Amino acid sequence: MPSSFRSNLWLMIRRSAFLPTLLICLLPLLTQAQPPGAAGGAKKSSPRKPATVATPSGITSAPRLPVVKPETVGMSSERLARIDAVVKEAIAQHNAPGAVVLIGHKGKVVFRKAYGNRSVEPEIRPMKLSTVFDMASVTKVVATATSLMILLEQGVFRLDDPVSKYLPEFAAPPKETEPKSPSPQSAATTQAPAVPSTAPTWDATDKSRITIRQLFTHFSGLKPDFNLSEKWSGYEEALRRLKIETLQSPPGTKFVYSDLNYIALGELVHKLSGSPLDMFALQHIFEPLGMRDTGFKPDASHRQRSAPTEKRAATEAYLGGKDASGPGDQIIQGEVHDPTAWRMGGVAGHAGLFSTADDLSIYCQMILNLGEFRGKRILSPLGVKTMTSNHVPSSLARDAPGNIRVARGVGWDIASSYSSNRGDLFPANSFGHTGFTGTDLWIDPSTNTFLILLTNRVHPNGKGNVTELRAKVANILSASILESK
8 A cells, every 4th residue: 555545544534533443444454565574573483394395285297497499409309209219118118107207408498298107006097297206316416415515515514524523323433441461471371373364454343434525425335225134113223223334345445335325424414404304405405496396205295196116015125135015015105115214214315305307307407507596596606516526536436347437426426337327428527316216317517408317117016127218318318419509
């Protein structure tokens, strides 16, 4: 209401015999133009929100970035159309029940399509662009590594700090008390012949020398995961088991991809920030970017939209466990598939994140924008460059299983036996990550391009395989870029 009109109205009210009645009727109109907090003092802080995927007001599949014809940004529609055939072939071969493919180039979406079904058991349901996926190990980079880079930029820690500086689970084991020296007489009678020492030159129980950088790059010396044949549950129990874990190799000497590294990093977010990983990532990454379908422990609405995986008991067959599934077991939907993350309550640094292709397009574009998206800055330009640069010394880069040179960033896979989603054409400065459930993303700064390929290849029986599909789609995409500048 204009101020002049309010002044005249007050003059009329003062001359009226119905002042009390008029005040009651007009009070909302007189106060509606006041700025927030003008009448009631400072705005109160909102209550803490649950760290789960937030339910949008309406379920839509609207893209988060502008959608354009590929030719307008120097790409070929005809070449991109070849993606249809390779995805449909993978579905026909039962390597995945369905897929969502989203491609961004120069800040625009040039390809966005859903294929096949998201569910084939217990009923068939078509795949949709709005399908929510269990991101599995993509959690490591989108949630955990990004959260820690935010804290790094705040001056909270340094990459080469020992993990034991912050996590007691990595503290050096107590030294044994030296026995008393024997008397000369007893020593003479009990002295044994000298035997050459075969003891190792490093202590497998001492994790105190592991650095944060070595956790990020999988050079810590820890094994891939806990032994799932041992029954346990609870987040604190996972930390207890992490404390008693022993090393397989000296820290900084060998590349072994390990979920234990990121379980530790997830707890590091908690220790350094005072907030659990799910809450920190929600408040500092997903909410600022408007990633409304991304988070841990989905609510009922998002569980209904989620792509199912396999039966819970079947996941116990991984890493030393046994498949004890029976006819009464239900297929997992909207709960984390990873057995260790599930035992930890659904929130862990290595797995547990759920998201959609459209939400991930925001994240990928933020990385290509060097940390910013539509006025919201998550990381600094130098922070993104540090995060996506190789942190593996050339002397340690040999990956025996893949017989290639390993290159790992802060969370990101640049080159390793796990980076099939890079394909054969993307350049050496590109990077990405895969997830066990069949998810992946790849980003190429040199062409300003990103690829998101989401499947639930473990549905319904854990036998799907999208390794070849990832590479083929990446090759078709990169061959479709005709003007990179």
